[in-house]
Each structure stands twice: as C-alpha cells, then as structure tokens.
Amino acid sequence: MSKVVHFEIPAEDMERASKFYENVFGWEITKWEGPFDYWLVKTGEENEPGIDGAIMPKESDDVIRNAISVDSYEEFAEKIEMEGGKMLTEKMGIPGIGYTGTFQDTEGNILLIVEFKME
Incomplete structure (x- = not known):
C-alpha cells in the first residue's frame, strides 16, 4: 500500500509564507540547499502522528499537493x-x-x- 508522505504548499513569497506557518503553527521551516527554491517544513517531532512537507514557488493556479510514496x-x-x-x-x-x-x-x-x- 502506498502512503501519503509529504505535502507542498505553493507560495508567491517564500519568506512571508514561512513566517506565517512558523508563527501560526510553530512549524520549523528551513531553506533547502538543493538545486531549486524549496523550503522544508517540519510540522512536529518524529514520534508524533502526521507528515512533513515543503513550501515551493507558486505557479499560476497551484494548489496544495500531497506526495505519495x-x-x-x-x-x-x-x-x-x-x-x-x-x-x-x-x-x-x-x-x-x-x-x-x-x-x-x-x-x-x-x-x-x-x-x-x-x-
């Protein structure tokens, strides 16, 4: 069975979106050091239920997307x-x-x- 393992939130302003989610939900957000603009989101501790995700640049009519392993x-x-x-x-x-x-x-x-x- 394949499990949802990640989500992506599109944003026009990565820093503004990061601050919003950090301040509202207490998420830890860090800029990924990879080859494209992508900010990793840690939503809780490993032993807690739930998944982590990312904030990415918004393209036209992007919506929140889930990644399936x-x-x-x-x-x-x-x-x-x-x-x-x-x-x-x-x-x-x-x-x-x-x-x-x-x-x-x-x-x-x-x-x-x-x-x-x-x-």
Missing part, C-alpha cells in the same frame, strides 16, 4: 495512465532523495509520486 516510479506512472489519470511531468531526480513526478487523477486533482532511493 511508491516502490517504482515507472510502475506507478503506468498504473496512473491505465486507470485514467495523466502524468503531467517527466521523471525528475532529486539529489539525496530519489525520483518524483506530478500527475493528475481522474477528478482533476494534482498530486506527486515519489520513489525514494536512499543510497
């Missing part, structure tokens, strides 16, 4: 298409994480799949 990017991209969904992006490598891609489900919702490759 999968064993094989290729296998699930194929399943998504076979069941009436649509892959919206090509497979993208994320250094130190694995592979991800964005898809649209049959209801028009946009989500991500993530294949973790811890090496």
Whole structure:
C-alpha cells in the first residue's frame, strides 16, 4: 500500500509564507540547499502522528499537493495512465532523495509520486 508522505504548499513569497506557518503553527521551516527554491517544513517531532512537507514557488493556479510514496516510479506512472489519470511531468531526480513526478487523477486533482532511493 502506498502512503501519503509529504505535502507542498505553493507560495508567491517564500519568506512571508514561512513566517506565517512558523508563527501560526510553530512549524520549523528551513531553506533547502538543493538545486531549486524549496523550503522544508517540519510540522512536529518524529514520534508524533502526521507528515512533513515543503513550501515551493507558486505557479499560476497551484494548489496544495500531497506526495505519495511508491516502490517504482515507472510502475506507478503506468498504473496512473491505465486507470485514467495523466502524468503531467517527466521523471525528475532529486539529489539525496530519489525520483518524483506530478500527475493528475481522474477528478482533476494534482498530486506527486515519489520513489525514494536512499543510497
């Protein structure tokens, strides 16, 4: 079974959004040192229920997206298409994480799949 493991909140102003979520919910937010603008969100301690996420630059009509962990990017991209969904992006490598891609489900919702490759 594949589990929701991450969320993404789109923002026009990354610092303003970070301050908002830090001040309202007490989340810890840090700028990722990766190849694109991405701010990591820690919503609680490891032993607490829930998931962590990120704040990312907003593009046109972006909405909050959830990332679903999968064993094989290729296998699930194929399943998504076979069941009436649509892959919206090509497979993208994320250094130190694995592979991800964005898809649209049959209801028009946009989500991500993530294949973790811890090496």
